[in-house]
Amino acid sequence: MPTTLMEPAPAPPASGATPPPASGSAIPSRPKRSDADISVAEIISRARARVVAPVSKTPWLLSTVSAVALWASFTPLDFGPLAWVALVPVLLLVRMPQATRKMYLALAVGGWLFSLMTLQWMRLGDPAMYFAWAALAFYVGLYFPVFVGLARIAVHRLHVPLLVSAPLVWVGLEYARAYIMTGFAWYYLGHTQHHWINLLQVSDLVGAYGVSFLVMMGNACVAELIPASAFEKLKLVPQSTAEETARLDRPFGAHAIAVGATVLSLVAVLAYGSVRRSQADFQPGPRIGLVQGNFPSSLKHEENQLGRIWQTHRSLTGLATRQQAELIVWPETMFRWPYPALDPTLSEEQIKALHQDLSLEFWKDTQAEKSLRDMSEASRAALVIGADVFAGDQEGMRVYNSALFFEPGQGLAGRYDKLHRVPFGEYVPMRELFPFLATLTPAAGGMGLSAGEHVHVFQHKDHRLVPLICFEDTVPQLVRAAVKATRDENGKEIDCLVNLTNDGWFHGSSELDQHLITASFRCIETRVPMVRAVNTGISAFIDGDGVIREPNLFLDFDAMMKQPVDNGRADPTRPVATPVDARTSMRDPKTGRYHKELNAVLVSEVPLDGRTSLYVRWGDWFAGLCLLFTFGMLVVGLAGIGKPRTPVLDLAA
Structure with missing residues (x-):
């Protein structure tokens, strides 16, 4: 019950005062109550009603x-x-x-x-x-x-x-x-x-x-x-x-x-x-060469640059080969010719119906496959190459952002199609409902890319590798699921993650650093090392502790091209004295920052990690x-x- 203030007793009317009205006469309006007539609870209620949120900058x-x-x-x-x-x-x-x-x-x-x-x-x-x-x-x-x-x-x-x-x-x-x-x-x-x-x-x-x-x-x-x-x-x-x-x-x-x-x-x-x-016992794994071209995406899509891109990456591959790399990795989509992958059971009529702008000759052209197979044979090394794959089968045509795996003596040994696409970069969400959204993506014609269906393992000798493309190495649940899903019949997890990335879109900005930092967490979470071949950088070897390791060899191709010529032409594969201005480390010794936007080759053994991860087993x-x-x-x-x-x-x- 609310506590009320005591009302005073009525005083007798003073002499000559007007008497109260007689019964039945008009009753005057009730006088306004003073604060003394209000209960404590009502006072508090009114005060609360007057409270407003303080205004503050x-x-x-x-x-x-x-x-x-x-x-x-x-x-x-x-x-x-x-x-x-x-x-x-x-x-x-x-x-x-x-x-x-x-x-x-x-x-x-x-x-x-x-x-x-x-x-x-x-x-x-x-x-x-x-x-x-x-x-x-x-x-x-x-x-x-x-x-x-x-x-x-x-x-x-x-x-x-x-x-x-x-x-x-x-x-x-x-x-x-x-x-x-x-x-x-x-x-x-x-x-x-x-x-x-x-x-x-x-x-x-x-x-x-x-x-x-x-x-x-x-x-x-x-x-x-x-x-x-x-x-x-x-x-x-x-x-x-x-x-x-x-x-x-x-x-x-x-x-x-x-x-x-x-x-x-x-x-x-x-x-x-x-x-x-302290429990880590890193063992040397396969010797891998990472090819890092330096081609901003504006150049990557110019037809008159295709020959230059191809020749530069071939030269970088030659440098890696001379350093006994047994597996060579190119960045994402840096094989610039379309790679057709046609279902051999299709009839000519079905092939022609796949896409009105793609001819029968396009689908049956084997030059792309032959070029990569020959390069693998010549270098005597396995290749993981980033390419745009045009796939045609009974369900129609699709375009994939893919990693192609070539082995010497075998040719194409595997293909992985990217699972996790970048919205508005590789596909347009709700494009069917809102066609204008196609203008908001740099994908050619707004067509975008199709998503792959499952993870692949590339088997190189005794080592099992799982490819990741572009930003996939930043997605914790995807990398964890890939590692868990690719255990062999003995429960052994994969040996290495192989990331193919094209950060040429971002012109040496802080995106390159943050992408590398984010990727390094995937190695700790899964206790699996990662190698990254990145157009314009930052290519890297990362161990199972998330440490970005200095490679055994860092070859500055741009500096090598400035060396004296031999018989009228520069030969970057010829062993000569290192030029004074050549970079020999991933980092600038003065600033400690990673080198970016240069043509380079990194060669090193992968630090295999025998530890297991409860995060892989239990998840998030x-x-x-x-x-x-x-x-x-x-x-x-x-x-x-x-x-x-x-x-x-x-x-x-």
Whole structure:
């Protein structure tokens, strides 16, 4: 029952006062009640009704600071330590008692700013990609407000500590992003720590998501230590809420628990990484030569450049052969002539009906296969070549982005068609419903590519290799599934992942570095080494610890072409003294950065790894639990389950 103020007894009427009206006369309107006539409960109710969300420009500042700091944590600045505090400003918006007006709009703009700066390399691919850049940046930027909204539900409705709720929600959203709209598993928070090798080894238990969880845990720990006075100075609480503001100050014990839990988690992960690295016993595997041409995609599609591209890659193959490479890998689609693959059971009428612009002679031309078979024979080495395959069979014609495997003495020994296509880069989603979308892709004629059906294993002598094309090495669930699906009858996993990539779209930008960083996590997750042949770079050998290894030989073809001529022509395969300006390492010794945009050959033995991975066996159990928690917060928010803490009152409003 509400407690009411006592009403005073009525006083007798003064002399000469007007008597009360007689019975049956008109009754005057009831006088307005004074505050003394209102119950305490009603006063509180009115005060609450007057409360409005505080208006503050601080969320705009905090979201911008986090956006810039997070961008600086990734390439090109690559200042990884900053990632441990980059999201503290955003987490203050999770802790604050009451959301401010337009706070989520500020977070969305901050997220879009981060994504625009981070993904700026997309615009370099093709003028049509400006729209895709803006659209993808908008989509990725939405994760900022969604994260804060779901984390606030966990903290303020269910009272889950920020140290727990923030990492769970963040990783759950990263996992969702790996699948939504075919997935975009780039720029995970854990990728910022690629230099801290021991920290990364937990990925063979829980994937790269475990590293993201730990880094967000560090951010949440710092955010928990921010005192209430800072919220007042930042105007994140109303002026007259001293009692509510005081709740933002945690007792010393809570601070000690947060710091202790974070430090212990970090120490445990580092200890695990040290133990796992000590168990590695890398054995030399096949000697592989990686061919790296330097042809921007604008040149790649010019017909007058086809001969030059072919001759350069043949010369680079010759260099690898002279260095006893037994397997030579070309980048994605750098065999520039169409490679027809025709079902031999088709009749001539069926062949002609496959495509109106492709003649019978095109389908029966074997020159492409003969050229690659002859090159394999001449080099006495197996070849993995990236090519566009035109396949014709009973179901019709399809175009694939493929890896062709040639063995000397055998010819074509295998073919892998890319499974994971890039939206608006290799195919147009919903093109049948919205034909205008075809103008938003650089794919020729907007036709796009077909997706392959399954993973292939290339058997080279005693070694089993699984090819990956382009961005497939950035998709954790795809690489894990490929490794798990290709175990032999004895349960032995593959020996090496072979990635063929064309990063010539991006003109030496930070995309090349980030692509390499993201790919290195796949090696830790699966404990399988990877070799990468990349047009314009960065080609690399990566071991099962995710370490990018310096090759046995790094041959700078561009410098070799500047050497003195022999009988009127340069011979890059002739052993001569190395020119003074030739690069002999993957990295610039002055800056430590990788060389890009050059013709080169890398030759080395693959470091075979005998360790196994629980991540391959169990999959994304950890990230799945985080996603389940995140989805639970969404349900709580939509259903109104749980009660938020006492609303902030501003009785002076």
